[in-house]
Amino acid sequence: MVGRLPITALDRKLLRDLWEMRGQAVAIGAVMAAGVVMFVTYLSNFDSLQRTVDTYYERQRFADVFAMLKRAPLSLESDLRAIRGVSVVDTRVVADVTLDVPGLLEPATGRLISVPSRGRPLLNDVFLREGRWPEAGRPDEVLASEVFTEANRMAPGDSITAIINGRRRRLTIVGVALSPEYVFSIRPGEMIPDNRRFALLWMERRALASAFNMEGGFNDISLRVMAGVPVEEVIADVDRLLEPYGGLGAIPRRLQQSAWTLDNELVQLSTFGFIVPAIFLAVAAFVLNVALARALALQRPQLAALKALGYSNRELGWHYFKWALIIATLGSIAGVIVGTWLGAQMIELYNQYFRFPSLDYRLSPGVAATAVALGFVSAAIGAASAVSRAVRVPPAEAMRPESPARYRASIVETPRIQRSLGQGARMVIRNLERQPMRALASVVGIAFGGAILLVGFGFVDAMDVLIARQFNDGMRQDVTVTFVEPRSSSAIHGVAALPGVMSVEPMRAVPARLRAGARSRTLSLTGLEPDPDLNRVIDQEGRPRVLPPEGLVLSRMLGVVLGVGPGDVVHVEVLEGRRPVTPVRIAGIIDDIMGLQAYMDIDALGRLMREGRTVSGAYLQVDPAALEPLYARLKLTPAVAGVAIREAALTNFRDVMAQNMNLTIGINVVFAAIIAVGVVYNAARISLSERARELASLRVLGFTRGEISSILLGELAILTLLSLPCGTLIGYGLGQFIMTIFQNEVYRIPFIVTPATVAWGWLTIISAAALSALAVRRRLDRLDLVAVLKSRE
Numbered sequence: 122m123v124g125r126l127p128i129t130a131l132d133r134k135l136l137r138d139l140w141e142m143r144g145q146a147v148a149i150g151a152v153m154a155a156g157v158v159m160f161v162t163y164l165s166n167f168d169s170l171q172r173t174v175d176t177y178y179e180r181q182r183f184a185d186v187f188a189m190l191k192r193a194p195l196s197l198e199s200d201l202r203a204i205r206g207v208s209v210v211d212t213r214v215v216a217d218v219t220l221d222v223p224g225l226l227e228p229a230t231g232r233l234i235s236v237p238s239r240g241r242p243l244l245n246d247v248f249l250r251e252g253r254w255p256e257a258g259r260p261d262e263v264l265a266s267e268v269f270t271e272a273n274r275m276a277p278g279d280s281i282t283a284i285i286n287g288r289r290r291r292l293t294i295v296g297v298a299l300s301p302e303y304v305f306s307i308r309p310g311e312m313i314p315d316n317r318r319f320a321l322l323w324m325e326r327r328a329l330a331s332a333f334n335m336e337g338g339f340n341d342i343s344l345r346v347m348a349g350v351p352v353e354e355v356i357a358d359v360d361r362l363l364e365p366y367g368g369l370g371a372i373p374r375r376l377q378q379s380a381w382t383l384d385n386e387l388v389q390l391s392t393f394g395f396i397v398p399a400i401f402l403a404v405a406a407f408v409l410n411v412a413l414a415r416a417l418a419l420q421r422p423q424l425a426a427l428k429a430l431g432y433s434n435r436e437l438g439w440h441y442f443k444w445a446l447i448i449a450t451l452g453s454i455a456g457v458i459v460g461t462w463l464g465a466q467m468i469e470l471y472n473q474y475f476r477f478p479s480l481d482y483r484l485s486p487g488v489a490a491t492a493v494a495l496g497f498v499s500a501a502i503g504a505a506s507a508v509s510r511a512v513r514v515p516p517a518e519a520m521r522p523e524s525p526a527r528y529r530a531s532i533v534e535t536p537r538i539q540r541s542l543g544q545g546a547r548m549v550i551r552n553l554e555r556q557p558m559r560a561l562a563s564v565v566g567i568a569f570g571g572a573i574l575l576v577g578f579g580f581v582d583a584m585d586v587l588i589a590r591q592f593n594d595g596m597r598q599d600v601t602v603t604f605v606e607p608r609s610s611s612a613i614h615g616v617a618a619l620p621g622v623m624s625v626e627p628m629r630a631v632p633a634r635l636r637a638g639a640r641s642r643t644l645s646l647t648g649l650e651p652d653p654d655l656n657r658v659i660d661q662e663g664r665p666r667v668l669p670p671e672g673l674v675l676s677r678m679l680g681v682v683l684g685v686g687p688g689d690v691v692h693v694e695v696l697e698g699r700r701p702v703t704p705v706r707i708a709g710i711i712d713d714i715m716g717l718q719a720y721m722d723i724d725a726l727g728r729l730m731r732e733g734r735t736v737s738g739a740y741l742q743v744d745p746a747a748l749e750p751l752y753a754r755l756k757l758t759p760a761v762a763g764v765a766i767r768e769a770a771l772t773n774f775r776d777v778m779a780q781n782m783n784l785t786i787g788i789n790v791v792f793a794a795i796i797a798v799g800v801v802y803n804a805a806r807i808s809l810s811e812r813a814r815e816l817a818s819l820r821v822l823g824f825t826r827g828e829i830s831s832i833l834l835g836e837l838a839i840l841t842l843l844s845l846p847c848g849t850l851i852g853y854g855l856g857q858f859i860m861t862i863f864q865n866e867v868y869r870i871p872f873i874v875t876p877a878t879v880a881w882g883w884l885t886i887i888s889a890a891a892l893s894a895l896a897v898r899r900r901l902d903r904l905d906l907v908a909v910l911k912s913r914e
Contacts, residue, residue, distance in 0.1 A: 157456025191367025252296025571848025621747020672708030
């Protein structure tokens with residue numbers, strides 16, 4: 122029979138002390154739990170996503186290298202397989218077409234991808250969610266991507282119309298599918314998904330090749346590379362083989378659009394999961410240190426008595442250390458439970474944003490154990506110095522009450538101020554002046570609560586700025602039209618003649634690889650008018666940039682990737698047409714918000730390409746009353762490969778991406794508010810504990826409950842007001858630090874704080890102080906004068 126562990130006298134004292142200080146313990150535990158919740162929520166989502174990605178990529182044989190080209194014969198497959206390090210080669214036919222979707226006024230874009238007539242793809246295998254595989258001999262059967270069918274409420278058996286090689290063709294959806302190549306399904310060249318207007322359609326290879334005159338050929342390849350073989354070497358060999366066939370440049374998996382977006386999200390999620398909880402737990406450690414130090418100061422007589430009874434410094438230190446560890450244990454357990462629930466809610470949003478066959482939430486034991494360990498470390502750091510100082514006091518000295526502050530005439534004793542302040546106000550100011558370090562600690566604690574709150578509210582402003590910069594200041598066109606093939610500038614006149622078109626600006630997009638020493642990046646080089654009015658080049662402040670007559674203008678992040686700046690030279694390897702390779706000077710760097718961009722004056726780009734004025738598409742400003750006939754004409758225009766609509770992009774951003782970010786922002790704001798309330802309440806309760814004897818004495822001397830409340834709560838009010846500007850300054854610096862860390866190749870959002878945000882942050886802190894004041898006032902009303910006034914000596 123196993124006996125119960127003995128409960129010592131110190132343990133009973135510990136439980137009694139915790140119960141007497143339960144309000145403060147709960148406040149500190151809530152602050153600590155907030156940090157643990159953030160850690161568990163973000164890191165468990167990171168772990169669940171990473172595990173799902175790895176499993177999905179391996180099961181569906183996701184490729185290591187991707188390349189597109191104009192057309193190559195199937196006989197080239199043997200040469201590709203002969204490249205050192207290549208284990209699997211899979212060739213396909215891929216084509217983008219315009220779709221006429223039932224119930225959708227605007228034209229949509231479809232990407233047709235060939236699948237084998239027999240068997241499954243060697244790489245990038247398709248996962249069939251429902252329905253069946255297209256049958257050989259039925260050229261109009263397709264599989265459709267799950268996000269597209271869901272967005273348009275379609276199912277196997279439904280039909281859509283596609284403009285294939287200039288002819289309208291009715292396609293029947295026979296199955297719903299997913300692909301590791303399109304976990305993040307997005308139209309080529311865009312940053313925001315549009316599930317209603319972009320479809321992935323898998324068609325039997327012979328049918329698709331026949332429709333685009335690709336019999337005996339291919340225009341897309343995927344490769345699997347053997348372990349240990351440098352991917353860069355394989356890419357160089359692939360580019361050499363594909364160059365005569367119009368190769369557009371091979372890329373590794375990490376730069377494939379879907380994988381690149383997913384990797385950036387995972388990096389941001391893991392960074393957020395460490396940085397933000399660290400800030401929360403640091404605040405919890407600070408609050409715990411202040412609370413424990415001031416609580417131990419009130420227990421000096423007890424500490425002396427325990428030392429006199431023979432307890433060692435180590436025993437007493439461990440006794441008070443357990444006070445912090447119990448709070449950490451309860452806070453960590455609560456944080457893990459709430460974090461698990463929030464993590465499960467967040468994973469549902471990722472299920473909408475990234476599409477897997479199955480994305481299940483799982484809290485790994487490692488994440489939970491690390492979260493609890495971080496809670497203990499935070500508590501240990503917070504308690505260490507306070508406990509160490511307390512137990513080092515000699516017993517004889519601890520027997521005496523703590524030496525009072527050095528009293529002298531304070532600023533409130535001057536006659537002029539004395540006459541203008543009441544007795545209670547003078548007592549409040551006198552106490553603050555004579556305990557400056559204690560007051561400073563309270564101000565800093567409340568300020569950190571306000572700072573974290575400001576950061577949470579500031580993220581809301583940052584989202585508004587992102588929308589304003591991207592969709593109001595930059596993208597001022599109504600419709601963007603892209604052509605199947607580059608066309609002469611005369612095509613702009615045809616576009617201008619379309620129904621409802623009021624203004625047109627040309628655009629040239631050229632696939633290119635930019636090289637700077639050993640660094641390179643394959644992307645689309647965009648040629649625009651020098652001072653465009655519709656699709657403008659803007660920075661994070663919303664200022665438009667005029668393109669110089671010569672040279673490149675790069676995104677700041679692209680400059681970081683290539684390691685270059687203004688005045689440097691990069692080698693531009695054009696991947697279409699005559700494929701010139703030319704050194705080009707960087708004329709400027711722009712601090713933009715989204716993606717990696719490279720711009721040139723459209724005429725300068727034409728000279729680089731050694732071609733006349735050629736366009737890849739156009740930006741249109743359209744009469745809203747003429748949208749319907751315009752869309753109808755565009756659906757019937759074979760030369761048009763895609764149509765992007767600004768309002769649809771804005772709606773999709775708000776519905777999909779902003780929804781995900783808003784959950785993150787909401788979590789931050791809620792837990793920042795918890796910290797603010799916990800810090801303020803803890804400061805108020807400590808002040809009450811320290812001044813209970815003084816306040817009880819005033820009650821005996823005839824002061825009313827309201828008068829003694831005004832003394833204590835007036836001090837809290839002054840500390841709170843002093844903390845507001847301090848919290849704003851700390852919060853702004855903290856927000857800038859966090860946004861700097863979170864900048865990546867997808868988003869670079871500036872940290873913006875509006876006056877309204879500052880006002881909401883201050884209002885929340887003031888409300889937290891008011892709630893704490895009400896709780897303290899209730900305890901004041903129940904103050905036991907006899908018990909408090911008993912002599913401690």
